Amino acid sequence: MELSFLAYLRGRCRSLPSIHLGIGDDAAAIIPTEKLQLSCTDQIIDGVDFLSAEHSLRDAGYKSVAINISDIAAMGGVPKAALVTLTLPLEDSTKIAGEVYEGILEACTKYGITIAGGDISTYEGPLAINVCLLGEVAENKIWRRSGANENDAIMLTGAVGGSILGRHLRPEPKVALAQKLQTLVDVTAAIDISDGLSLDLDRLCAASGVGAELDTDQIPVHPDAARLAESSGRSAFQHAWSDGEDFELLLTMNQHDADHLTQQRPELGLTQIGKTVGRTGLWRKYDRKVERLPPQGYMHQGKHEQTSD
């Protein structure tokens, strides 16, 4: 790694929002607010989470930040500062770092995030990009997975499925929409869809101790899911049900709030896909009967959030 790259990086970071003390000391310092401090981390690795032979490094850098922003949005929060660790192959390390950082800086600029620090190493292995993202949310406005009540409406912020056709590289985390919703309704529980609609809904339900009764015809199926179904041997619905990396939000709220959003604020694009019920599991209403739907999706290897049960 050339020191000139680090000088370049420091220069590029100057245009990002300022914090009390950024890159250049033993640790960064952020001026406190009265809000809860949010923190999350997620890493993507070449060959595991993206393919440098197919995807641009700029996209990989963008994605590494965006997936963390989505986690902050799912808490009802706003991202503030990122710590970025690049682990680089020995060959072309400076060139790779530069391309990855173009995407990182693009995402940080777009979402108003400063780069508070980081670490860069080279080694005999594939490119890995780790982002630790700090954010904040008012204490009485935090959205947990565990807050859903029985008979809450289950809302989805957009269409899902088929993100692998390209959207997964350029996720648009729903920070602004989440902030808008904070002013309009009381969200009781939230999660972002990283591993699949059904799998992440199952997690929210499990954390809240409820089940879900779904009107599956109401689930907004993304056109990419239909396109993918043409060649995948699976239905568009199956893709919507189990594909990951949509980075839409799943939210619960009381029926009154849900009706307000669907009837009075259609421009926000939320769809009610069902309601929470007392019996656990995911269920589908079907000819006046209900049938159980098994959650399916991408089992992320070990993100700690999955220790929730």
Added chain:
Amino acid sequence: MELSFLAYLRGRCRSLPSIHLGIGDDAAAIIPTEKLQLSCTDQIIDGVDFLSAEHSLRDAGYKSVAINISDIAAMGGVPKAALVTLTLPLEDSTKIAGEVYEGILEACTKYGITIAGGDISTYEGPLAINVCLLGEVAENKIWRRSGANENDAIMLTGAVGGSILGRHLRPEPKVALAQKLQTLVDVTAAIDISDGLSLDLDRLCAASGVGAELDTDQIPVHPDAARLAESSGRSAFQHAWSDGEDFELLLTMNQHDADHLTQQRPELGLTQIGKTVGRTGLWRKYDRKVERLPPQGYMHQGKHEQTSD
């Protein structure tokens, strides 16, 4: 990675200090204080920063946390919460994760740190352990690298050199000592010695816009430096001057405060090794003359702090 490991991990983390919301949601939430929020990150990689063939994985886990604690201590702060990302070889990944986490939990328990979250992946590459550490410090008590004044005393918290003989695996970051010093004196600048006494002193001086005139006979040379000199072909002083990973603190303060510490509080173990001067560079007093000493040490590949100049 077996889900049972994540369940085990969540159980083990229960005994650590609690935060508002820990592992198990999209992000962790920490209750705010009126203090500055500190954050830093540092990664160690098998084959680059340690050797799993020679060092225990528990030690590697311990070290990954301790080196970050040292950065928080160097800001005059106290560590609070860690986000841990493990990147594991495909083979024996669960066993490796367990051993690494024993050391991580040991360090977190010892220094009162909670594990707020993390990520675990497996891949075709060497073990990498990334820790992002959050801490805090009162706004008027933060120690920067850039605060040293001309004619400040330069103080060292312990003996240096030869850490490669074993101490580098079990660093004891000076958090408690830093907190004690916060009550006794006004530290004007601080840095921890990770890359070598002379290199890190040079960084502090550069950030503060001063130089250093050293009484090199006063530099406490660790017995390990003398032991290492028996076989290395270099002198014990050279090891003290340029070996890294001592994780002692270099501090500057006015001469009055320095005298108070050395004369009234010898039990704290601080040694004055020189003073800051107006002309930049590191200098040694020598027979009424001064000679320039070139900084030497381990050039870390890319920790962002090195973008300071």
